[in-house]
Amino acid sequence: MWRVAITIAGLDSGGGAGIHADVKTFAAMGVHGATALTCVTAQNTYEVREVQCLSPAMVRAQILAVWDDMGIDAGKTGMLGTGEIIEEVAATVEKLGFPLVVDPVMVAKSGAPLISDDAVDVLKKRLLPVAKVATPNRPEAERLTGMSIASERDAERAAEYIHREYGTEVVIVKGGHLPGGEAVDVVYYRGAVHKFSTPRLDSRATHGTGCAYSAAIAAGLAKGLDPLEAVKTAKQFIYTAIKYGVARGKGHWAVNPTAWVEIPAERWRAVEELEAALKLVRRNAERLAKAIPEVQSNLGYVIDPRYARDTGDVAAVPGRIVNYMGEARPSGPPTFGASSHVARKILALASRDPRARSAMNIRYDPELVERAKALGFKIAVVDRRREPEEVKKREGGTMQWVVEEALRQTGGVAPDLIVDLGDWGKEPQITVVGKTPAEVVEKVLKILS
Numbered sequence: 001m002w003r004v005a006i007t008i009a010g011l012d013s014g015g016g017a018g019i020h021a022d023v024k025t026f027a028a029m030g031v032h033g034a035t036a037l038t039c040v041t042a043q044n045t046y047e048v049r050e051v052q053c054l055s056p057a058m059v060r061a062q063i064l065a066v067w068d069d070m071g072i073d074a075g076k077t078g079m080l081g082t083g084e085i086i087e088e089v090a091a092t093v094e095k096l097g098f099p100l101v102v103d104p105v106m107v108a109k110s111g112a113p114l115i116s117d118d119a120v121d122v123l124k125k126r127l128l129p130v131a132k133v134a135t136p137n138r139p140e141a142e143r144l145t146g147m148s149i150a151s152e153r154d155a156e157r158a159a160e161y162i163h164r165e166y167g168t169e170v171v172i173v174k175g176g177h178l179p180g181g182e183a184v185d186v187v188y189y190r191g192a193v194h195k196f197s198t199p200r201l202d203s204r205a206t207h208g209t210g211c212a213y214s215a216a217i218a219a220g221l222a223k224g225l226d227p228l229e230a231v232k233t234a235k236q237f238i239y240t241a242i243k244y245g246v247a248r249g250k251g252h253w254a255v256n257p258t259a260w261v262e263i264p265a266e267r268w269r270a271v272e273e274l275e276a277a278l279k280l281v282r283r284n285a286e287r288l289a290k291a292i293p294e295v296q297s298n299l300g301y302v303i304d305p306r307y308a309r310d311t312g313d314v315a316a317v318p319g320r321i322v323n324y325m326g327e328a329r330p331s332g333p334p335t336f337g338a339s340s341h342v343a344r345k346i347l348a349l350a351s352r353d354p355r356a357r358s359a360m361n362i363r364y365d366p367e368l369v370e371r372a373k374a375l376g377f378k379i380a381v382v383d384r385r386r387e388p389e390e391v392k393k394r395e396g397g398t399m400q401w402v403v404e405e406a407l408r409q410t411g412g413v414a415p416d417l418i419v420d421l422g423d424w425g426k427e428p429q430i431t432v433v434g435k436t437p438a439e440v441v442e443k444v445l446k447i448l449s
């Protein structure tokens, strides 16, 4: 059954925080996202330029329009702007009675206030009492409690205080702004303290973290999860969203809620495409056997370079593609992390030319190079004997160097072939490059024909 979650929040024109972050999160979490817009901000990753809020009646009208039609399984609030809007939202939610997560947004990451001073009082007295969950960060919790928070113990006390003073059932004091190697969120729920933590990421992508996190909790509640289960998933979700943030802009980059679904989808797609290419290998096993070098071949395919970090993100053939009695044969099904050499070459290629996501190493033969030339393929020839000593010593440095040499010759665009002339004890090889593994295998077949 489709669950409906609503975000009652502001619009960030940069698309990083506010309702953009929330609706992306709802979609990634598999609930239908509805919105009640409170204020429009002219904002980017480094500043808030203008703010204009809607009337409280218009905010209420949006919530009711959704409620009267589909119903609402859970909601969250973000930027509320004014005391009047908070008043109206509190009254409306109280009447309708759906579970509400309140992210008591006060100041943007870039430093601009997102709520008027007098409104903080209304938030405490009117909204927190109707909220099921509250998710203050450290400065917000300090402002709500008047306490100073410097440790997890302080965060526990603040969470309990907020529950006792304002009646919010679940209070989460977030650890994004506390020091330490772990980002620890302290949860007060039914008389006990629970902690949820992940490693702290050294990341520039923290714009919209609070928004996406509270939206993820609301999505969990909409699906009927227990609050602690909802927080547990939301914590993993926000870790991924920060790790794979949107690397664009001059300020605090936006979190990436979509990573949660995009990465698994990318991995699945990579395996599917590699499997299809291996079928092509099996269909042309005899012809391809002639291309297998002493070290055997591998065919690799990296997930979307925005998400690729290491060889674990490159799918390849475990045990390589071998020449078995005159037939090219993949030794195993496509697996992530199954290649080292080809995978590192692909990572280096894709980081420079994101279209070059697949490659296969084949036997070096001057005749094959001539044939590729005649076919009009773009070819780079790399002489490894010119590789500087310090690069040779660096683990994995050689593949990077070979690729950089090749791209230097082709003006930064990946060639079809990288011819590596080898070195003492290193067999010369040809690396065939392409957008997809099927394209790579087709290029190899053309060169062999």
Ligand SMILES: Nc1ncnc2c1ncn2[C@@H]1O[C@H](COP(=O)(O)OP(=O)(O)O)[C@@H](O)[C@H]1O
Binding pocket: 136, 137, 138, 174, 175, 176, 177, 183, 184, 185, 198, 199, 200, 201, 202, 203, 206, 208, 209, 210, 211, 213, 235, 238, 239, 242
């Ligand atoms: N650098 C980080 N590494 C890992 N998790 C983080 C980091 N910064 C924040 N978080 C987590 O992201 C969520 C949002 O936290 P926080 O940044 O404190 O909120 P806000 O955006 O309201 O300031 C919390 O779960 C917090 O622990």
Ligand SMILES: Cc1ncc(COP(=O)(O)O)c(N)n1
Binding pocket: 009, 010, 011, 012, 017, 018, 019, 041, 043, 078, 079, 105, 107, 108, 109, 110, 114, 206, 207, 208, 209, 210, 211
């Ligand atoms: C419309 C809107 N809502 C919320 C935030 C808070 O997000 P952050 O603290 O990450 O800047 C924001 N900057 N803009």
